[in-house]
Amino acid sequence: MTEFFDPLGIGLANVFSWPNILIPLLGTVLAMIPSFLPGIGAASLAAIMIAVTVTWEPVSVLLLFGALTGGATFMGSITAILFNIPGNASSAAVLLDGHPMARDGQARMAIAASATASAVGSLIGVLVLIALLPAVRPLLLQFGPAERFLFGLWGLVAIIAVPNASALRALAATLLGLTLALVGSDPVSSAPRWTFGAFALFEGFGHVAMLLGFFTLAEVISWRRSYDLKPVAPVDASRDSARAGIRAVFRHWGLTGRSALIGTAVGMIPGVGGTVASFVAYAQAAQGRGADPARFGQGDIRGVIAPEAAVDAKDGGSLLPVLAFGLPGSEGGVILLSVLTIHGLTPGAPMLTSGLGLSYTLIFALLLSNLVTSALGLALAPQAARLTRLRIDRLALPVLLVALVTSVQLNGTLADLHVAVGFALLGYLFKRFDWPRIPFVIAFVLGGFIETNLQLSQQLLEVGRLQPLQRPGVLIVLGLIALSLWWMLRKPAAGTAAQRGPAARAEPVFAALLLVLALGLAVISLTGAPAYSGFAQTLVWSAVAVLALILTRGLRAGGGLAGAALPAAHRLPFVALAALPLGIWLLGLPLALAALVGVWVVLDTPAGRWRIVRAAVWAGAAGAGVALYLERVAAIRLPPSLLASAWGGLV
Amino acid sequence: MKLPSCLRYTALAALAAVLSLEPVAADPSLPTDCASVFQGQRLTIVVPNAAGGGYDLYARALAPVLTAITGATAQVTNLPGGGGKTAIARVNEAPPSEMVALFDSATDVIPSVLSDATLGMTMADLEVLGIVHSDPETWLARHGIDLADPSTTRLISAASMIESNLIPVGLASLALGIESKVIAGYNGSVENTAAILRGEVDMASASLTTALRARETNDLDLALVLADSPHPAAPDVPVLGGPGGMIERRSAGLPAPERAERQRLGEIVVALANGPRTLFAPARMEPRTKACFEAAMTAALESPDFRAAAEARKRPVTPVTGPEADEIVARIATAYLDARPLLEMLLASQSR
Structure with a gap:
C-alpha cells in the first residue's frame, strides 16, 4: 500500500506546503484572465508561460500548469449566465438554463449552483483519477473510434427528447445541425465540402464563433428597446440565494455524480473535449429521473449543474492520456506534454511508477485551482448577480461589440465574425419562430465527431481490425442508447402547438427558408465529389424531406405570411448584423462598428439638438476603441478594406 | 517570508519585460537604413498550428530574439485550419508593407501551393527567409x-x-x-x-x-x-x-x-520526406522591408540566444540561411513536380 500512499503524500505535500501553494494560486489567477473574456486564448497564455518557466524546477512547473489546466474552466460560466456570452465553448451548455435563470431573478442561485457543481465535479474527477492512475493504461486503450461514435450517438439520441412541442421540428433541427457540422472537409478524403472555396471553412464552422452567434448575438437582436420584456424579478431571498444554489447540487447528487463521471470519461478520450462532455451531460440530465424536458432551456437548475459538473470533471480525466501515454487530448494537453518534455519528465510508465508523486502533484494543483475558482465564484455571486439589474436594452450595444470583437479575436481573421453573424440570424429566427434550438446546437457540436468516428470504424471493420461485439465499451454505450430510446418512447412530447407564440403561425415562411438552405446544400452534394459521402448525402436529403413535410403541413394548417414580419425594434439590429460583413468589406471593422453604433444611438435617442453629436461621440469612441484594441492589445491586423485600398491607391 | 526562487525570477522577468516595452535600438549588425524600417513596426510569425506544438515552441523562442535584434515587436500568431492553407493564404494576402513570415515545413507548403489552384499562387509568391531545422x-x-x-x-x-x-x-x-x-x-x-x-x-x-x-x-x-x-x-x-x-x-x-x-x-x-522547418515571406513585400526583414531573420536564426532558447524547449536547431536555404526548398519543389504524376496515381488507388 505504501507504493500508493507515499506518492499521494508527496503530491499533497508539494501542493499544500508553504510557500509552494503560492504557485498554483498564481496559476489560478492567471488562468482566470482569459476565462472571463472569450477569445483571449488560454492556450496562448499557457504557451507564453512555457517560456517563462523554462528554468523552473519540475515541481514548481507542475504546480503552475496543473493550476492553469484547472482554473481555465469555470469562470467562463459566469459571463454565460449573466450575459449569455459563453466564456468558452464548453460553457455554452450552461447558458441554456443559466441565463434564463438570471433573467428570472435567480442569477445568484445559478452562479452558486454552477460554482458548486464545478467544485464537486472536479473533486469527483480527481478522485476517479487517483483511483485509476496506477492501473489506467489498459483502460485508456478501450476507447477507440467505435466507442466514440456510439458515445456521440448516445448524446444525440438523448437530446432529441429535450423540450420541443413537435418531434418533427426537433428532428429537422437535429438534421440541420448535423448537416451544418459537416461543412468543412471530409474526414477521410480531406476534400472540401460546402466551403465555397473559403480556406477558413476547411475546418468547418468554429464552435465558439457559432455559439457566440447562435446564442449571444441572436439574443442581442431582441434586446434593443426591450422595455416590453419581462423585467428581472426583484431580489427575493426565498427565490434567489447562493445557499439554494449550493443545496441544489447536493439535492441532485445523482445527477451531479453521473455528470461528473461522464466528464471524467470524456476527458480520458483524447480529442473529444469539454464541449461534447457538457452537452452530453446536459442531454442525459433532461432524461433523468423526475426531469420534465419542457422545463429544460427555460431555467431549470439541473441544466446548469449537469454541464458544469461534467466540464470540470473532464479536466482531471484529460490528464490521464498525457501522463499515461504522452497523448494530449486538447490544446492544454499539448502544452502540458511540451512542459513535461522540456523538464525531462517522460510520460508513460515512468509517470505512473517512479514519477507517481509528480503526477499527483499535477493532479492536486488542478484540484486546488478548481476549488479556488469555485470559492471565488461563490464569493462573487451576490455582486455579479447585481449586474442583471442593468437595463437589458442598455446592455445590448456593449454585448454586441464585445461578442463581435471576440469573434474576430478567436483566430485573428474575419471569417469567424462572418460565421457568428450567420448563426446569429439563424438563431434569432429559430427563437422567433419557436423552433427548438438545443437539438440543433447539440447536433452541430456532435456532428463532426460522430462522422469522423463512424468513418474510422467503417474502415477498421473493412480491414478486420475492429470486432465491435467483443469490446466492452461498445456494449456499455449500446446499453445506454437502448435505455435512452426506451425513455423516449415512454415520455410524451412536451408542449403543444397552442402554447407556441403568435409567430408560429408564420412557420411555413421559416420552414421555406430552411428548406431553400438545405436544398441548396443537397443539390451541391450531387456534384459527385468524394467529399459528399453517403453519410453527408443521407443527412442533407433527410433534412430536405423533413423540412418539406413541415412546410406542407404548415401550409395545410393555414399558416402563411401573417406574423412573419419582425417586430419593429428588432429590425435595426437584424438588418445591421446582416449587413455588417458588407460594411466591414467596404469600411473595415472599426469604421463599420462605429457606423453601427452611430445609427443605433441615433435611432434610440429622442430627437433633439444633441442627438447627432451624441451618436457621433459614441460612434467615434467605439471605432477608436475597437481599432486601438485590435492594434495594440489583440495585435490583430485585418486585411485592408475597400475604402483603405482605394485611399492607399490615391495617395 | 521568502518567495520560491522561481517566483522571484519570474517577477524580475516580468519587470524586465515591462521595462523592455520602451523601444529598443536595432542590432548594429543589420544594414544601417534598417533602423528606420523597423521603428514602431510589428513582425509577425504565422504558425499554422495551435499554440504549444513544436512549430509554436520554435516560433516563441524566435520572437523575443527578433525583438532584441530589430527593436520592433515580434509576435506569434497561431492560425490552424485548412491543413495549413489558411496560414499560407494569410501570409500571401498580407499588404506589402507588413513584415510577416509563415513558419511551416517546406514539404507541407510546396504540395499545398502547387496542387491547390484555389490558393491562386505559385512558389514564386513565397521567398525563403531561412530554415530552422530539418527533420526527416x-x-x-x-x-x-x-x-x-x-x-x-x-x-x-x-x-x-x-x-x-x-x-x-x-x-x-x-x-x-x-x-x-x-x-x-x-x-x-x-x-x-x-x-x-x-x-x-x-x-x-x-x-x-x-x-x-x-x-x-x-x-x-x-x-x-x-x-x-x-x-x-x-x-x-x-x-x-x-x-x-x-x-x-x-x-x-x-x-x-x-x-x-x-x-x-x-x-x-x-x-x-526530409521536412525543413522553413520561414517564408511573401514575395510581394516591399523590397527594402524584405531586405531588412531577411537580414534580421538571418541574424536571429544564427543567434546563440535563439539556439539556447529553442534547446531549452528540447527543440534542436540547425539553421540554414541565404542561397543554401533557397536551394534546399527549390530542390524539394522540383522533386515534388517530378513525382506529381506518380503521387496522383497513388492517390487515385488509395482513395475510395
Whole structure:
C-alpha cells in the first residue's frame, strides 16, 4: 500500500506546503484572465508561460500548469449566465438554463449552483483519477473510434427528447445541425465540402464563433428597446440565494455524480473535449429521473449543474492520456506534454511508477485551482448577480461589440465574425419562430465527431481490425442508447402547438427558408465529389424531406405570411448584423462598428439638438476603441478594406 | 517570508519585460537604413498550428530574439485550419508593407501551393527567409514489426488524410514492396499514435523529433527513418535508402530493373520526406522591408540566444540561411513536380 500512499503524500505535500501553494494560486489567477473574456486564448497564455518557466524546477512547473489546466474552466460560466456570452465553448451548455435563470431573478442561485457543481465535479474527477492512475493504461486503450461514435450517438439520441412541442421540428433541427457540422472537409478524403472555396471553412464552422452567434448575438437582436420584456424579478431571498444554489447540487447528487463521471470519461478520450462532455451531460440530465424536458432551456437548475459538473470533471480525466501515454487530448494537453518534455519528465510508465508523486502533484494543483475558482465564484455571486439589474436594452450595444470583437479575436481573421453573424440570424429566427434550438446546437457540436468516428470504424471493420461485439465499451454505450430510446418512447412530447407564440403561425415562411438552405446544400452534394459521402448525402436529403413535410403541413394548417414580419425594434439590429460583413468589406471593422453604433444611438435617442453629436461621440469612441484594441492589445491586423485600398491607391 | 526562487525570477522577468516595452535600438549588425524600417513596426510569425506544438515552441523562442535584434515587436500568431492553407493564404494576402513570415515545413507548403489552384499562387509568391531545422519523417510502429523480414508484406497505417500520407507511407511502401492500407481520419500525430497503441493499425508516419519522444515511453518502436544514411539522433534505426538501406535489403534477389525502380522511388521519398522547418515571406513585400526583414531573420536564426532558447524547449536547431536555404526548398519543389504524376496515381488507388 505504501507504493500508493507515499506518492499521494508527496503530491499533497508539494501542493499544500508553504510557500509552494503560492504557485498554483498564481496559476489560478492567471488562468482566470482569459476565462472571463472569450477569445483571449488560454492556450496562448499557457504557451507564453512555457517560456517563462523554462528554468523552473519540475515541481514548481507542475504546480503552475496543473493550476492553469484547472482554473481555465469555470469562470467562463459566469459571463454565460449573466450575459449569455459563453466564456468558452464548453460553457455554452450552461447558458441554456443559466441565463434564463438570471433573467428570472435567480442569477445568484445559478452562479452558486454552477460554482458548486464545478467544485464537486472536479473533486469527483480527481478522485476517479487517483483511483485509476496506477492501473489506467489498459483502460485508456478501450476507447477507440467505435466507442466514440456510439458515445456521440448516445448524446444525440438523448437530446432529441429535450423540450420541443413537435418531434418533427426537433428532428429537422437535429438534421440541420448535423448537416451544418459537416461543412468543412471530409474526414477521410480531406476534400472540401460546402466551403465555397473559403480556406477558413476547411475546418468547418468554429464552435465558439457559432455559439457566440447562435446564442449571444441572436439574443442581442431582441434586446434593443426591450422595455416590453419581462423585467428581472426583484431580489427575493426565498427565490434567489447562493445557499439554494449550493443545496441544489447536493439535492441532485445523482445527477451531479453521473455528470461528473461522464466528464471524467470524456476527458480520458483524447480529442473529444469539454464541449461534447457538457452537452452530453446536459442531454442525459433532461432524461433523468423526475426531469420534465419542457422545463429544460427555460431555467431549470439541473441544466446548469449537469454541464458544469461534467466540464470540470473532464479536466482531471484529460490528464490521464498525457501522463499515461504522452497523448494530449486538447490544446492544454499539448502544452502540458511540451512542459513535461522540456523538464525531462517522460510520460508513460515512468509517470505512473517512479514519477507517481509528480503526477499527483499535477493532479492536486488542478484540484486546488478548481476549488479556488469555485470559492471565488461563490464569493462573487451576490455582486455579479447585481449586474442583471442593468437595463437589458442598455446592455445590448456593449454585448454586441464585445461578442463581435471576440469573434474576430478567436483566430485573428474575419471569417469567424462572418460565421457568428450567420448563426446569429439563424438563431434569432429559430427563437422567433419557436423552433427548438438545443437539438440543433447539440447536433452541430456532435456532428463532426460522430462522422469522423463512424468513418474510422467503417474502415477498421473493412480491414478486420475492429470486432465491435467483443469490446466492452461498445456494449456499455449500446446499453445506454437502448435505455435512452426506451425513455423516449415512454415520455410524451412536451408542449403543444397552442402554447407556441403568435409567430408560429408564420412557420411555413421559416420552414421555406430552411428548406431553400438545405436544398441548396443537397443539390451541391450531387456534384459527385468524394467529399459528399453517403453519410453527408443521407443527412442533407433527410433534412430536405423533413423540412418539406413541415412546410406542407404548415401550409395545410393555414399558416402563411401573417406574423412573419419582425417586430419593429428588432429590425435595426437584424438588418445591421446582416449587413455588417458588407460594411466591414467596404469600411473595415472599426469604421463599420462605429457606423453601427452611430445609427443605433441615433435611432434610440429622442430627437433633439444633441442627438447627432451624441451618436457621433459614441460612434467615434467605439471605432477608436475597437481599432486601438485590435492594434495594440489583440495585435490583430485585418486585411485592408475597400475604402483603405482605394485611399492607399490615391495617395 | 521568502518567495520560491522561481517566483522571484519570474517577477524580475516580468519587470524586465515591462521595462523592455520602451523601444529598443536595432542590432548594429543589420544594414544601417534598417533602423528606420523597423521603428514602431510589428513582425509577425504565422504558425499554422495551435499554440504549444513544436512549430509554436520554435516560433516563441524566435520572437523575443527578433525583438532584441530589430527593436520592433515580434509576435506569434497561431492560425490552424485548412491543413495549413489558411496560414499560407494569410501570409500571401498580407499588404506589402507588413513584415510577416509563415513558419511551416517546406514539404507541407510546396504540395499545398502547387496542387491547390484555389490558393491562386505559385512558389514564386513565397521567398525563403531561412530554415530552422530539418527533420526527416519516420515510421513509428507497434512492437514486433520487422521490416527486414520478407514476410512483412502488408501494413495498416493511421493518417489524418490520405494525401499527407502518400509520400512517407504510400510511396515508401511501394519502394519497399509492402502493400499499405491507410486508415484516414485520425486527428493528427497524437491520434495516430493512439491508434497504434490500441492495435487498430500497425504504424504511422511521424517526424523524427515526435517519433523519438514517442519511443521514450517504450510503447512503440521507431521502425524506419526515411533517409539514405543513418541519422545521428537515431543511429540504431534502419533507413529507407542508400547502401545497406531497407530498400536494398528487401529488394535483394529481384531483377535489376525492378531493384533500380525501387531505389528511384526511395530517392523521391528521401527528397520529399526530409521536412525543413522553413520561414517564408511573401514575395510581394516591399523590397527594402524584405531586405531588412531577411537580414534580421538571418541574424536571429544564427543567434546563440535563439539556439539556447529553442534547446531549452528540447527543440534542436540547425539553421540554414541565404542561397543554401533557397536551394534546399527549390530542390524539394522540383522533386515534388517530378513525382506529381506518380503521387496522383497513388492517390487515385488509395482513395475510395
